[in-house]
Amino acid sequence: xxxxxxxxxxxxxxxxxxxxxxxxxxxxxxxxxxxxxxxxxxxxxxxxxxxxxxxxxxxxxxxxxxxxxxxxxxxxxxxxxxxxxxxxxxxxxxxxxxxxxxxxxxxxxxxxxxxxxxxxxxxxxxxxxxxxxxxxxxxxxxxxxxxxxxxxxxxxxxxxxxxxxxxxxxxxxxxxxxxxxxxxxxxxxxxxxxxxxxxxxxxxxxxx
Numbered sequence: 623x624x625x626x627x628x629x630x631x632x633x634x635x636x637x638x639x640x641x642x643x644x645x646x647x648x649x650x651x652x653x654x655x656x657x658x659x660x661x662x663x664x665x666x667x668x669x670x671x672x673x674x675x676x677x678x679x680x681x682x683x684x685x686x687x688x689x690x691x692x693x694x695x696x697x698x699x700x701x702x703x704x705x706x707x708x709x710x711x712x713x714x715x716x717x718x719x720x721x722x723x724x725x726x727x728x729x730x731x732x733x734x735x736x737x738x739x740x741x742x743x744x745x746x747x748x749x750x751x752x753x754x755x756x757x758x759x760x761x762x763x764x765x766x767x768x769x770x771x772x773x774x775x776x777x778x779x780x781x782x783x784x785x786x787x788x789x790x791x792x793x794x795x796x797x798x799x800x801x802x803x804x805x806x807x808x809x810x811x812x813x814x815x816x817x818x819x820x821x822x823x824x825x826x827x828x829x830x
Contacts, residue, residue: 678827685819689718690735695758700828711821712812719810719817722749723757725767729797729804730789731782746773767804774802792816 672680686696703713718724723739726747732738738757741747745755748768761767769779779802786799794810797803 675827678823681820681823682827685715685718685817685821685824688735688817688819689721689724690739691718697828700824704828709812711825714824715812715815715817715819715821716810717760719815720760720762721757722747722754722759722761722767725761725795725804725806728792729767729795730786730791731769731802731804732778737778741778746770746776746779761806763806763808765806767806769802 682696686693691699699717700710700714703717704710706713719728723735723742726732726738726742727735732741742757742759743755745753746769747754748770749759749761750766751768753770773779774783783799783802786797791797792810793814794806794808796805796807798805
């Protein structure tokens with residue numbers, strides 16, 4: 623499967639905002655965007671004013687990078703969102719939020735979405751009692767996600783168990799720490815998705 627292999631911190635600097643791709647590093651003083659809050663490259667400090675198209679493109683890139691989705695898959699999600707009833711931009715964010723790797727990250731079982739994606743790919747999770755190793759798997763209301771029993775003694779899950787409660791969990795899910803379980807109460811509405819993205823700019827870009 624294709625994936626981005628470059629420097630995560632350059633992606634944050636390119637978007638001029640923290641995308642929280644590196645877990646704890648993003649909250650500390652070593653985050654590069656703190657010392658270099660401008661795009662990478664020789665001309666990063668002196669870029670011209672962005673056009674409307676570039677603003678739309680940057681918003682799309684920012685959203686895709688936050689969720690760790692490459693262009694072909696992101697475009698597919700947009701087309702799916704466009705076929706659904708309701709606002710296309712909001713539908714798109716709901717699709718991205720209900721990916722299994724994002725759910726694992728939101729629940730606090732991983733420091734970053736990259737780490738969550740790796741844990742899912744390695745087959746450490748059960749969804750409704752069945753092993754799922756596809757990060758893009760979509761959860762639904764009333765789904766129950768458990769850590770595989772034999773994986774509970776692995777370092778990532780020992781650390782996650784000890785730190786549960788330090789991170790706010792979205793209202794549409796519930797974490798049962800004693801069982802390392804995630805319960806999905808409902809599909810999230812746009813109002814409770816805290817991703818700082820102007821989804822209308824993405825819709826405008828793809829509508830051209």
